[in-house]
Amino acid sequence: MSEKLDSLIIIDRKADLITPMLTQLTYEGLVDELIGIKNSHVELPVSLLTPPSAPNQATPGASSSTVPPPAATLTKEKKKKYHLTSATDSLLAELRDLNFAAVGKKLNQVARRIDEDYKLRHQAKTVAQLRDFVGKLGGLQTEHLSLRLHTGLSEMLVPQTRTEIFNKSLEIQQNLLASYDTNGQISAIEELIAEGADLQVVLRLLCLASIITGGIKAKTLENIKREILQTYGYNYLPLLLSLASPPLSALLPSPLPASAPSSVAASKYPYTSVRKALRLLIEDPDPLEELENDISYVYSGYAPISVRLVQCVAQKGGVLSNPAGEKDKKIAGSNAAGKKNKGAAVPKVHAHPIVGWKGFEDVVASIPGEVVDIIQNAPGTHDNVASSISNSMLPKEQTTTTVVFFLGGCTYTEIAALRWVARQNKGRKFLIATTGMITGGSLVAIAMVNIAPNTQNGNTANKAPKKRRASSGGRKKLTPFNKFMQTETARLKEEQPDLDNKSRFKLVIDNWNKQKEKE
Incomplete structure (x- = not known):
């Protein structure tokens, strides 16, 4: 590489579909x-x-x-x-x-x-x-x-x-990331369907649950799909099929059917092992919003996998260290300096040379997709790693640039996390490039394009959250099934408060089917 650009890190979106499915928590x-x-x-x-x-x-x-x-x-x-x-x-x-x-x-x-x-x-x-x-x-x-x-x-x-649905969604996301009571989170998503939550919110949570858990139980997933079609309309069947197919393959049953393509089977994500190896969760995120001593502050305790992968190459210490363990020292140092943000008491260190995925080969190899580590030597140099490392160790007064390219789009929150990484070291800047800016909603909207010929319905669903918030949850537009779900769920909560969510939901479905048989 040239003296100005020391490396190019390409992150395929398939390597981290979890992050865009989460609600971004930075301002932008x-x-x-x-x-x-x-x-x-x-x-x-x-x-x-x-x-x-x-x-x-x-x-x-x-x-x-x-x-x-x-x-x-x-x-x-x-x-x-x-x-x-x-x-x-x-x-x-x-x-x-x-x-x-x-x-x-x-x-x-x-x-x-x-x-x-x-x-x-x-x-x-x-x-x-x-x-x-x-x-x-x-x-x-x-x-x-x-x-x-x-x-x-x-x-x-x-x-x-501050809406109930927004906060329920955040709670489900945090519990899924922590692998806490995953069955309970699926039931909570079913409740959101019954409450008439925006379809994109529901689908993002379902995709997140599927990716993190390696797939939702086949029978449970079929029941949820039926609930979605009865609540939001059967014109969304192609959308559900699209989310379960390549290239997303984000809404899968467990176990996979024998007829599933090999590419779908290969896309199953080893979230539990990746979470531990890359230290994705900070147990005590409370001080993060003030100190910003780890990239996980952008999601209030969760570090984006994509940016952790960049750190594996360009800031290895950021993956290995535990900022939560040093929070007291940083708070004390910040107070002594008269300010409490951006970890002011922690001095910057000079950026280390780029040596590829060294030290993280196992975890990177476990992530779906091909792992590439190519060294480009200058003319006249020997083709070995030692030579490459020597060439990349520039004098401290010089600054190099590392290009990070997101293939398949990135979020504003990931960019915020990368800016944080850039602020921690001297001698390295980051140039961020992407094929587009995305959110979990836009990924679902891309899949909605497959809904034909009713593409307008897909667009309407894409804009629904604003309309529903402005019109008391959008209840005037609920289907007969959804109206029944709401009234029957409320009745059962009052008459049988000891019922758990799953049992209550099944009872509501049974009562609906009985009513339809009488008609």
Whole structure:
């Protein structure tokens, strides 16, 4: 490789289908999940993009114009495209990679700083001091508008993150990642179907459960498919078939039928062994949102497999170390320095040379897909590993670039995790390339293309979450079966509270079938 580019790491999406199926928890990732980012543009209410009129120009910092309209008002407004880029929005650069739980605190800090900067005008006594303040005024006004925009955008996200279905979905995801009571999580997904949750939410959870557990019990999966078709419509049968077929093969029964293609059998994921070998879960994620001492902060305790694989090549210590064990030391160091974020007490180390998958050969070989490790030697050098390592050890004052290419798309949260990796070392930058930006919803939407000729239905399902949240869960559009499910489930919960979810659900199905026989 050249002196500027030391390596190219290609991650096939098939190597990690788990991460995109999870709900992104960084600021930019959550914007993509709940509002949608297309070609770096997001549709926002016009009032957030229009400079407010300040009734009292003498006190711009204290003006009520800093407060955006209420979230309920914003959702009803006419929308306009906004280019979401850190090139013109410095506040976005500070917010985009934060766990959403830390965004409110950051916005509060920025608001106080801007207010203090505005108050400096009262201390200007001389012409030179006034000229200096006027020179800063344009930047302050730009920051002021950016703060207003992101405060309003955050307020649009908050109500959606507080819905019962959203939080149930997160709970199911965390339990599946920890391999906790997987049968109970399947029952919880069935409850979401009965509640009329958005189809994409249900399918993402089912695919996640299937990949993590190596497949859902055949009889259970068939029952769930029947429930989905009866609840959402039989036009989604091709979608279910598509999710179970290559290239996704994300919704599989266990055991696989004898007729299953060999490529499907080879795609089964060894999640349990990978979780331990790559240290995917942090047992105590509470301080992560503040300290950000591991990439797992982006998913509140789960480290994306794709980025862990990049660390296997470019930051091996990040895979092996346990940040949770050093949290007390880091908190103490951060407090002594007067700040508590981004692990400020931990000094940067110089990036180690690239030596391929060395040290992680076994776990990488267990992941579905071909493992490639090619060394490109400069002309005139010997074809051996020692020579390659020597060539890659550049002087410390030089900085090399490692290209990470996601084949099949990546999420904004994975990019946030890679930016975190880049911040930890000196001497190495990362250039991130991808075939496209994705979410679990967009992966399901790709499979929906196979629904013909009713492609419009697929598009409608893709946009359903926003409509349902705005109309009391979308219950007015429920099918007769779904209405029966809701009323019968509520009745049984009241009359037979000791029934477990699975037994209650089976009883509801039996009662439905009996009712249909009478008709």
